[in-house]
Amino acid sequence: MTRSAGMTRREAVAVSVASLGGAAVMTIGLPTSAAAATGTAAAAGDQPWRDKNKSAARRADALLNAMTFDEQVVLVTAVDPADYQPLAHLGIPVMNRVDASDGLRGDTGVTAFPAPNALAATFDPDLAEKYGDAIAKEARGKSWNILLGPTVDIDRNPRNGRESEAYGEDPLLSGLIGAAVTRGFQKNDVIAQVKHFTCYNQEEGRNSLDVVVSERALREVYYPAFEHAIRDGGALSVMGSYPRINGVFACENPHTIGALKNDLGLKGYLGTDYYPSGDRVAEFNAGVDSAALTPDTPKAAFTDGRIPKDRTRDAARRTLYALFASGAYDNPVPATPAAVVTTDAHQTIARITGEQATVLLKNERGLLPLSKKKTIAVIGPAGKDAITGVEGSSYVDPGAFTTALDAIKAKAGASNVLFSQGSVGDVALPVIPGDVFTTPDGKAGLKAEFFSGESLSGDPLATTVTSTIDFRWGNPIADLPAKWSARWTGKLTPPTTGLVRINTLLSGAAKIVVDGVTLLDESRFLWDSFFGPKESAIGGVIELTGGKAVDITVEYSTKDAGFYGPSMKLCWQPQSLIPDAVATAKKADMAVVFVNNYSGEAFDRDNLALPGDQNQLIEAVAAANPNTIVVLNTSGPMLMPWLAKVPSVLQAWYQGAATGTSIANILYGDAEPGGRLPVTFPADEQQGPSTYTGGKSDSAYGSITYDEGIYVGYKWYDKHAAKPLFPFGHGLSYTSFSYRDARVTGRGRGDIAGEISVEVRNTGKRTGSDVVQVYVGHLPTRVDTPARTLAGFARVALKPGERTTTTIEISRRLLSYWDEDKNRWITPTGKVPVYVGTSVADAGYAGSITVN
Template sequence: MELKYNEIISQMSLEEKCYMFSGKDFWLTRSVERVGIKSIMLADGPHGVRKQEGRGDQLGIHGSVPATCFPTAAAIANSWNPSLGEEIGHCLGEEAASQGVGVILGPGLNIKRNPLCGRNFEYFSEDPYLAGKMAAGYIRGIQENGVSACPKHFAANSQEMRRMASDSVMDERTLREIYLTAFEIAVKESKPKSIMSSYNRINGVYANENKHLLQDILRDEWGFDGFVVSDWGGSNDHVEGVRAGAHLEMPTTGGDSDEELIQAVKDGKIGERLIDKRLDELLDVIFSAGAAVEKASGKAFDVEAHHQMAEKASEESIVLLKNEDTILPLKKGTAVALIGDFARTPRYQGAGSSVVNPTKLDSAKEMTTCFELKVVGFEQGYTRVGPENAELQNKAVELAKKADVVLLYLGLNEISEAEGLERPHMKMPENQISLLDAIEKVNKNIVVVMSAGSSVEMPWLSKCKALIHGYLCGQAGASAMLKAIMGEVNPSGKLSETYPLTYEDTPSAPYFPSRQRNAEYREGLFVGYRYFETVGNEVLFPFGYGISYTTFTYSNLQIENHKKDMENPATVTFTITNAGKMDGAEIAQIYVSAKAPAVYRSAKELKGFKKIFLKAGESKKVTIPLDDKAFRYFNVKTNRFEVEGGEYEIMVGASVADIRLAGSVVIEGTNAPSPYDMAKLPSYANGDILSVTDKEWKELLGHEIPDGSWSRTLEANDAICQLYYAKSAPARLVYKILTRMLDKSLEKGKPDLNILFIYNMTFRGIGKMTGGMVSSYMVDGIMRIINGHFFGGLRQVISGFFKQRKVVKKANRMK
């Protein structure tokens, strides 16, 4: 094993080497100045740099340095434009370097398994191919500046509730095809220098110590050569993490886990050669990112240019969902009533560790003065949180009577989409819909302008003539939206997720979130459109949907079959024509379907896409190559991706439900043995997976269903919110106090993110997130107290406290 930095590593003591695998503080890596190793800083992303001022914390108690707030990933994914992601990434990398940040923690790559996940606004799509391609663009852009991108959260972290204590249980094929493919594309196509492991277990093993993920797949199969960092507080067993392929535990544990690693080497539990190898991999990024930061030191980024980039990003991501009577674009001089609290105070990002302190912020109320509109007035209409306000509503209705068109700004409030919190339902706030009902009675010309980071139910859709959606559009989104409303920009975004009619239609609804320890992914491959297209269920808006102020026609389909070329098995060529009177961009999508599969699959799978700009009347020939992912499936018998030979339908569409051209191609397979007895998997054979039985689930898993139930004995890896199971009365009292504090914050409409973090954190996390104040030994004592052994546990906590003080002193000397 040849080390790139052997000369440096050979000069380091065992203690110095082992201490490099944990943070110096909340955001910095450790340094060993005598051998030339300097600290680098990691900072939150993914849609803006969140470098904290003063003392660091994860959820924003302390303020952060101003940075450009770009639209969130949920918005940018609607652009279907990886090149746009690359431009945004370049700005992010430039800002990171200028602020002394060597690693930006993003982009977020988890799949939108369920619309209620509170962090969906940070993620791209329900489809892994689209998510992977978009993320690869971001990563390329970020790393152009020499700093490191850090795609996250690896892997299968699809719920916020008890995220540190949950076990994502799924079959290997689902893991590989749905939850890992986006990461695979990103790693292979953009070569990120780091990657963040997730909090959860995957099939019983914590992500940060999962050799199957971190070594077998990430390094050996995909060729990843950077370092793996834990999510903050997400390291379970530090020794096992390093052994499995993790490198950096964040934040600092004040020397506690560092000493565990040192002792493990001394005891022969882990070899020093492996320590050297992991350190070599870590140093490669520390040196390269450190050099980039040093080069950019003192160079301020162009605030205005980046604001304009944020506006451009929002313009490309806006989705026009309804336009009855072609009410949009508005004519110049139209008398409009501006109604809705979001018009005055925009909701442009989600809540949690990704919150950016914007360099500037546009609002619709302020920006309307820049457009040729006759604004008859503004009314708030509703409060962000709480019941209907009759006075606000009446004022809004009176204003609506005076306007030709009402621009009604609606959306999900801050409490709906936040890290650490699941949405309770898919509905819009009732007071907003009540306002819509009231206005519709006096003015039929309503344009609803939406702000939300995930799909919502829309039984109210018939009450408005137009619906235009900006998602969470970043600091310049208000201006971009008004440009689209006025026709200065032709909306070109298309949905990167399905909008079901009701939440109950969602394929994962029966299984989300986890009831106790286990998050059971019984729906398997049938996530989002894969389910709806397979079973033929009606949806509100299909995946890939979005309309324009112009029309596009498709013609002249040609499919070239590259036989025996597994990397580029086919090329699809067709012509798109802008048949309307306005310039615009179309997103052409390619879906593949096996005509007679022996291995169960969804009816359609996205395998290619391209965004094409066309002037009015212009035609362009479009060529989209299909890659190695076009026809493959993961075979659980051979433990690798295989290709089933046979005829495949190639469909070119404007959305998954709007197929314009279709042809077929015969693909040569790899002749792998069939992995299933489909007679035992009837639900998966037909896609009807809303009530998968234990017997069928066990058959798909290939082993017994893990028991995820809680008992009256709590463990260090259980969540703090499970204190209601505690045998100790004081512990149950702590649970009641914590729950009441959380409820009060939710009632105010602004979730206390630190309470949420604590509520969902494991007891183990107390030792990982307190900077060395609490050791793992002290956590074990706390668990004894919780489980009814008060005095024995208290003695352990006290003795552990004095022992840990000595460890912290040593850690401080190590710098």
């Protein structure tokens, strides 16, 4: 769901629904913290469902049989705390929901944990369970008992705005980490609602997008993580997604919902996301069980025959089962939310997660870890301007956190640390003032022409002069039609010579041309993710001469504009900060350059380049200081045109409240970079599955075909013999390891088809950890199967010279494929090669499993 600064979620919901042609509903979509409905005490004999010795299923049946039909309708349609009051006498608690993928969105006094894809980079389910346990303990302290998370969407395309909310590109890794977080959640008497089922892999056009995807890809790529969360993690609820799947909205798709409940094993209930497009009655009839996030569901449909009573009864039973099985029924949340629920222990989990998530991508000459005796230049957004988390539904307020700059000073001593901003990072810049513009005929400002339609064609509706370009959530002049376009022309005179950065906050489509160079030709649905402090600007950089006027043309149209209305702010940074950063770098023994990107809900990245002037900053600092380390405070993969010029690179992701402390610990060797890539880093813009090119607004009704089939992530690279910048699973260490005596053993016809054991030895001089990764190869069939599929992994920690033998089981499911004709899993008989190593690229042949 989306909103702007100052809007409540209720107001944002109304705007969104109205924009899609629905009624503007002014009902609260997310309940505030409230006391649980305790009801009237009753003996177990009077209310047998209170007997804790009975199974959750039996208790659910007993309570369901005691409920009137009207009470069942209340249960499946309740939104606000007051809606649950008619159920209080039955002991049914208020179901209070909170977004919780990496902490509690919207609360203060909580822990902002590293982003979910950072958690995935740890390859550590045990740590993931602790992460989930800590979040759930804080949720109960804040009076929440329904946790909207974890998110197990597959990272099909690294441009996805919500990429960092999930666990990467591999179904097994996503599933095992997601299941562990789910277990951590639900051990605290709360319900985990795993999201988003399914094929939610982009933001552009999400509310009406049609994803054309094969049944085999659904079964092998997009379903498995949900199945792990349900079967291994015990997930008691799932959230449906926004897009259409093969022409039918996910929340009213009986085929996919049937698979969720019948094949993937969901015994609990299916909810929707906030106000998905589609028909509310069709959603319930297809298998949605809760209207908690769709207050516009017509209650009359439950009594007038449009929704069968048996369907209502089933939805109510599934909800009751989840309440009993989770412990939420028996253990109400506190009546009053605590002001502060973060603890030192939880902050420690965040820090450890950040350390184990940080990936050492490159480390020539053993430059890292740093010596505390050396002088260091810290450059870039390393203070409170760091990006701590993905914005939107998963943004968590980090509170007062230690910045990287302060943490580095604490390590090395303030006298050994120099600082220069270098770049402000991925942020919105100030609006370009009118006094630097002149019209083509020499007047102050820009000539502005406005046209009917979005193609800048025909005679202008109006021609005027504007001092600058700055309009938000509405038209810049009166009497424009619903669809319009505009062109501003004139001269721009920069005050100084050097690199000038120009960007725009945009809702609509824009093209910016300065001195004959196109700096931007893109469109955006929105420019913010409505939950979070920052805004997303797009643009480019150009070298200009101070005092020399250059031509500027800006074109705009309402194409793809979001439901808040047309918006554009033309912004700039006329004086580069890079020269000062270069001067600072030259004074130090080492230079650490921090760079970032904004990522969040409601829009996708336009490309994989670092935004703004950050590539130029790295190039310049590296030329000035050969001992340059780059820290990528980013949502995911970035192109690195400067990679050959810097000796060391750390992928730090978004680290929440741990942003400063964990990175400083890594830089100075007080912790090791334990992360391994949960996604492949492309070498160029063309690598990877197809990208979406359709309309970006919620009402665009675009379509994308997943023509790569099952070949997502590293499997795409193997299939196309493409070499990425960094492969899946990659990550260096401050020590070294050797593998030997790998042995593959078959285990017969059970669920576990075999296992591999391998001796791992720390051959270096420091204590460290490694992630042993096991892959299986092509299956013994004529059906096309991947060259490598992750089959298991294990993190091992060893002292110098220490060795251990680790054993990893291989599931029979991973030696199977989905047969679309037979509509079932097929496990071919014969030999399957097994590989072991430290990434998908370096995994060597270890033996084979004979499948019977």
